[in-house]
Amino acid sequence: MLELAELIFAYPGQAKPYDFSMQASAGHITAIRGASGSGKSTLLDLIAGFLRPASGAIRVDGKDITKLPPELRPVSILFQSETLFEHLTAGANVALGLAHPDPTAVNAALAEVTLPGIANQSAATLSGGQKQRVALARTLLRNRPVLLLDEPFSALDDEARASTRRLLRNLTQKQQWATVLVTHHTDDIAAIADRTYVLKDGTITR
Amino acid sequence: MPRSADRALPNRPLRLLGGAAITLSIAALMAVLFWTILEAAEAQPLSAASSIDIPWLLWITSLQAALSTSISLVVGVAIAWALNRLHFPGRGLLAGLFASAIVTPGIVVAFGLLTVWGRSGWLSRVSEVWFGAPLDLPIFGLGGVVAAHVILDGAFAATILLNRLNSIPLERLKTGQSLGLSARTRFEIIDWPVIRSSLPGLGAIIFLLAFTSFPIVLLLGGGPSVQTLEVAIYSAVRLDFDLNAAVLLAVLQIGLCSAIILLAAAAPAVPVSVAQRSPLRWRDRGWATPLQGLVLLAATAGFGLPLAALLIDGLSDAVQLLESPSFWRALGTSLAIGLASAILTLVLAVTLAAARAASSLKFFRIGLGVPAYAYLAVPAVALSLGAFLFIRNLGIAPGAVAPLVVIVANTLLALPFGMATLSPAFDSVVRTRGRLMRSLGLSGSKQFMLVEWPLLGRDFGTVFALAFCFSLGDLGVIALFGTQDFVTLPLLMLRAFSAYRGTDAAAIAAVVLILAVAAFTVLPLMFERLSHARAR
Secondary structure, three states: OEEEEEEEEOOOOOOOOEEEEEEEOOOEEEEEEOOOOOOHHHHHHHHHOOOOOOEEEEEEOOEEOOOOOHHHOOEEEEOOOOOOOOOOEHHHHHHOOOOOOOHHHHHHHHHHOOOOOOOOOEHHHOOHHHHHHHHHHHHHHHOOOEEEEEOOOOOOOHHHHHHHHHHHHHHHHHHOOEEEEEEOOHHHHHHHOOEEEEEEOOEEEO | OOHHHOOOOOOOHHHHHHHHHHHHHHHHHHHHHHHHHHHHHHHOOHHHHOOOOHHHHHHHHHHHHHHHHHHHHHHHHHHHHHHHHOOOOOHHHHHHHHHHHHHOOHHHHHHHHHHHHOOOOHHHHHHHHHHOOOOOOOOOOHHHHHHHHHHHHHHHHHHHHHHHHHOOOHHHHHHHHHOOOOHHHHHHHHHHHHHHHHHHHHHHHHHHHHHOOOHHHHHHOOHHHOOOHHHHHHHHHHHOOOHHHHHHHHHHHHHHHHHHHHHHHHOOOOOOOOOOOOOOOOOOOOOHHHHHHHHHHHHHHHHHHHHHHHHHHHHHOHHHHHOOHHHHHHHHHHHHHHHHHHHHHHHHHHHHHHHHHHOOOHHHHHHHHHHHHHHHHOOHHHHHHHHHHHHHHOOOOHHHHHHHHHHHHHHHHHHHHHHHHHHHHHHHHHHHHHHHHHHHOOOHHHHHHHHHHHHHHHHHHHHHHHHHHHHHHOOOOHHHHOOOOOOOHHHHHHHHHHOOOHHHHHHHHHHHHHHHHHHHHHHHHHHHHHHHHHHO
16 A cells, blocks of 8 residues: 655745645555646655655555655556657567566566567557557566556547556556556546545645 | 748748848859869869878878767767766856867867977976976877867767757656666666767767868877868968969868768758756666766866866966067957957848748758858868959959958858757747737737847857857968968967967967857857847
8 A cells, every 4th residue: 555644845946835645555546636737746756756755754555665766666657658668679668677577477468468479569669558558568567566657548549548547457456556647637537546636736635 | 840830920021032142142152262263273283282192181181080070979978978967066067168169269179288288288297297207298190189179079079968868858767767777778778869869960060070170180280190181271372382282172172071061961960959957866876876977077177177277377378468469459350350250140140040930932941051051061271262262363462351251251150050059949939939920910020029039039149159259269261361460369379389489379278268168158148138128
């Protein structure tokens, strides 16, 4: 389970600091809804470790990870774009960040996200939906308990959007990830979220 | 230019007319000078240049340019990589120091190298104190020429590549950091693709700069053993009084530079936009950080030490120089020529760039750019030779029109850089605000004063500063047209150096360096303030 306890953060010159407290359960998708500029990406940056809070704590399964650098956090993150390195193959993208990549495991992860046999295909040739699936395959192999999603469906067409949402929901349940989805699309939230928070005026409310 | 911009603005006949007039004027001038050189070449028997070993000249020029290019690119990649990773107080200042390479005159760098590495330079003096014997480093020759080019062009490459690294999308960096990529993997999969795409274009520019280098080769070449075609032309005209050889070399020079430009045109363009540094601070782990620190230390010493040494040595001897009337005359001439060239460059670049942005015809847009860039194919000394011959054919003493020729030649030298800065900026204004301007009925002077001048004031200042600095440091044109009464600071410095008055030369070089860096720093800011004040 992911827990944010009174996490305080402010950018230089920001009058009122952000004050985040929330929980995300394993096996569930927790959505954070908020308008543009409300601080959704800041929240994810704090959880992923790209920003350091002034105070408060981030815990995963009871363990305080607030001071860990991004690469050591039990967290995976997916963005709307730039999820893959396009000059590499799909398989190389999936294997990134692994100390000893196993081709069999890479192929199995790609099969799990319904993209079997594309390991040698250049990432640049994949569609938007396929790219998100390859990124999910990478997340599968890394097997971190928390998955952060920053507007992951925004660049997808309706069909790809629906299938990726289904896949994400299944994987979250199967892998017991605590998945946090930030978006301003209410239809995405209605389709897959188990719990919804609203981000407004720098604080989170249910 | 995106298609969407095509209908953003109605055609501006005055702008198009102005652009076309300048294009045709430059084309006519280049054609006349080129024709003059060709005519002179046809009138001379080929054997006239027999005293010059042309195959050797081509070999040594190409070797020098190839070495300068490859080492500069390696140095540039290393500096950009280190500056992209490390954050420390003074980092901005250091990046600014490398960025100033573009306006640091070659003659100043060459002299800075001599101040540190020369026979009576700093290192030699230290060696004499510590070991009882001065150092005798081979600063004159291929090594010195390549070293000076690497100092200038390596810093130039680092500035361009750092901008490219700083423009990597934040999401890509966050993904990489989250994946825990090692320093090596990060460089291979995030940095290298961005760097690699810039290398062909950047390499072509540096090769051309080194291939046509004049002041550095003149000072450090060590005589005929290491030359460029430009230096050989200068020697033929001013030292050997052999116009036949000069003409043949100029034809060869123009042909080769045109070929290099055609090859360079096939390479992807090097983006010149300055990217904002992303807020993500991701330090490499392990061996990389100490290595980056070492790279920056070496680069600072390599680039900064010659300039610092020159300033220290030069300024300590400046008092004597300040009492010399010839220094003040040369300073006045340099400033006047620099200001005139800068004003002319700005007027031409603004007119051409505005005309390009106002046109949706691809052919017309390309046509407006060609004469500005064609000057790259006809480098300073070759152009000056053409002007020299043309004026002489008219029965006019070259000295009588020397200031005008130097101003025009320096303007043409700066124009490609002016166009490279202003053309994308004017295009961007049309692309982003064209429809709004059209709907509000803004055109002509109103369009310029209310929209373009306030938005592009800083770019105008950059072009003005670049042209002023290029002119201030020019030696290629003034070397042919300078007389006893018409002397600029670089020519005065060359004469002092040739007369073994090293302290005077160092002091003049220090003054040129200070003027260039001050102009490059202050003028863009001044223009920005001025344009915003007008906007209010």
